[in-house]
Amino acid sequence: MTAPAPAPSPWAHVARAAAALAAGMGVGRFVYTPILPLMHARAGLSAGAGANLATANYVGYLLGALAGTLAPGLVRSRAVLRGSLLLLTATLAAMPLTHGVLVWGALRLLAGAASALVFVVAVASLLDHLRDHPAHLPGWAFGGVGAGIALSGLLVLALRPVADWRAAWWSAAALTALLAAAAWRLRPEEAPSAGPVAGGRARARGRGHRWFGALFVSYFLEGVGYIVAGTFLVAAIGQGSPGWLGSGAWVLVGLAAVPSSALWARLGRRWSRPGLLLTALTVQAAGIALPALTGSTAAALGSAVLFGATFLGVSTLALATGAQLRFPRSVALLTAGYSVGQILGPLVVAPFLRHGYHQALLLAALAVLAAAAAAAVLRAGFPYAVSDHMGADHTLPVRRRQASDVTRPQAPSPGHRH
Numbered sequence: 001m002t003a004p005a006p007a008p009s010p011w012a013h014v015a016r017a018a019a020a021l022a023a024g025m026g027v028g029r030f031v032y033t034p035i036l037p038l039m040h041a042r043a044g045l046s047a048g049a050g051a052n053l054a055t056a057n058y059v060g061y062l063l064g065a066l067a068g069t070l071a072p073g074l075v076r077s078r079a080v081l082r083g084s085l086l087l088l089t090a091t092l093a094a095m096p097l098t099h100g101v102l103v104w105g106a107l108r109l110l111a112g113a114a115s116a117l118v119f120v121v122a123v124a125s126l127l128d129h130l131r132d133h134p135a136h137l138p139g140w141a142f143g144g145v146g147a148g149i150a151l152s153g154l155l156v157l158a159l160r161p162v163a164d165w166r167a168a169w170w171s172a173a174a175l176t177a178l179l180a181a182a183a184w185r186l187r188p189e190e191a192p193s194a195g196p197v198a199g200g201r202a203r204a205r206g207r208g209h210r211w212f213g214a215l216f217v218s219y220f221l222e223g224v225g226y227i228v229a230g231t232f233l234v235a236a237i238g239q240g241s242p243g244w245l246g247s248g249a250w251v252l253v254g255l256a257a258v259p260s261s262a263l264w265a266r267l268g269r270r271w272s273r274p275g276l277l278l279t280a281l282t283v284q285a286a287g288i289a290l291p292a293l294t295g296s297t298a299a300a301l302g303s304a305v306l307f308g309a310t311f312l313g314v315s316t317l318a319l320a321t322g323a324q325l326r327f328p329r330s331v332a333l334l335t336a337g338y339s340v341g342q343i344l345g346p347l348v349v350a351p352f353l354r355h356g357y358h359q360a361l362l363l364a365a366l367a368v369l370a371a372a373a374a375a376a377v378l379r380a381g382f383p384y385a386v387s388d389h390m391g392a393d394h395t396l397p398v399r400r401r402q403a404s405d406v407t408r409p410q411a412p413s414p415g416h417r418h
Contacts, residue, residue: 018144019182024118026148028088031172034156038165047353051346056105060112062339068120069332085180088114093173096166128189139262146257153251218374223341225367236357249304256308264313274379281372284310289365292358
């Protein structure tokens with residue numbers, strides 16, 4: 001009789017998920033931000049066309065998120081993960097092969113769909129396989145997005161003096177291929193078991209509808225606001241301070257993002273997630289507004305740090321809160337709402353881009369403040385106490401909690417899965 005195989009290391013799972021998120025989000029989606037000024041200067045791309053390409057990417061992201069919502073089997077498929085990583089790499093490599101805005105738009109749309117599928121597969125995998133591990137583990141996996149942003153930003157920064165926008169896209173494709181290879185063996189979420197689990201979910205579903213609505217609105221508005229900064233921050237800083245500062249600030253965004261999810265998750269062991277979500281959104285709004293209020297180098301770098309330190313934290317907190325509420329398909333549903341917001345963001349600010357990026361950033365900051373207001377509504381009467389695991393509720397509802405529970409940890413519900 002053969003001995004059972006040893007349990008896989010949770011850190012190995014974290015590393016593969018981080019590589020997937022770095023490829024799908026950090027490079028596949030966000031490398032467009034530092035490349036955009038190069039395309040403005042050397043490929044004849046107008047500000048309006050740049051916004052349209054961003055919108056095409058976000059439409060693709062919505063389609064990918066909806067596919068994960070309507071066909072849950074996709075989220076549990078290793079073939080979907082691998083195919084999406086390959087498609088993403090191919091679309092990045094194809095960008096320099098044309099000057100046609102329509103073709104660029106089609107490529108960015110496909111890249112957005114692939115990014116969304118990589119994201120929902122990786123996050124669902126984290127919530128499933130690491131649900132009984134400390135919250136900082138999946139937090140470090142989310143940091144892969146920041147690592148991808150920093151690496152792609154460094155690539156573009158290094159290439160600026162010696163190469164053009166084509167080399168930037170090809171280098172991004174090569175980096176994505178390397179990260180895809182590191183993520184190749186990631187285990188997706190397992191299929192949920194039947195029986196008592198279904199009953200437990202049904203009971204939790206009714207309890208979570210009320211708060212999930214406020215969470216959905218908050219995350220949708222965050223999508224509207226954050227994506228404006230995520231798309232135009234480098235161009236906005238570069239407009240007032242030509243040279244290295246714009247790309248350098250984007251590298252700083254990535255570096256600040258690497259530990260942010262793990263840190264916010266650790267804070268979630270002492271404070272409620274809705275309260276932390278409110279704090280993160282308020283700080284992010286201030287960071288987005290800074291470059292619009294002053295053109296100083298300190299403001300640009302401060303904006304990069306505040307934005308990088310919060311945008312992944314907001315995603316971590318929102319997705320974990322949805323899972324804590326045990327709302328069915330919460331990751332895919334929240335990602336879909338987020339992506340609708342991302343589509344609307346560039347469209348809302350497009351009329352203001354003729355006069356620069358400052359007005360667009362101020363509007364984005366207002367949208368994020370509105371998201372903070374929705375988080376404040378979520379915080380009022382939230383039915384759970386502080387929990388210590390991402391995506392897993394290890395506490396009873398606040399109103400049922402007894403004083404003795406403070407020193408006695410609660411066991412997870414036997415029917416709780418994502």
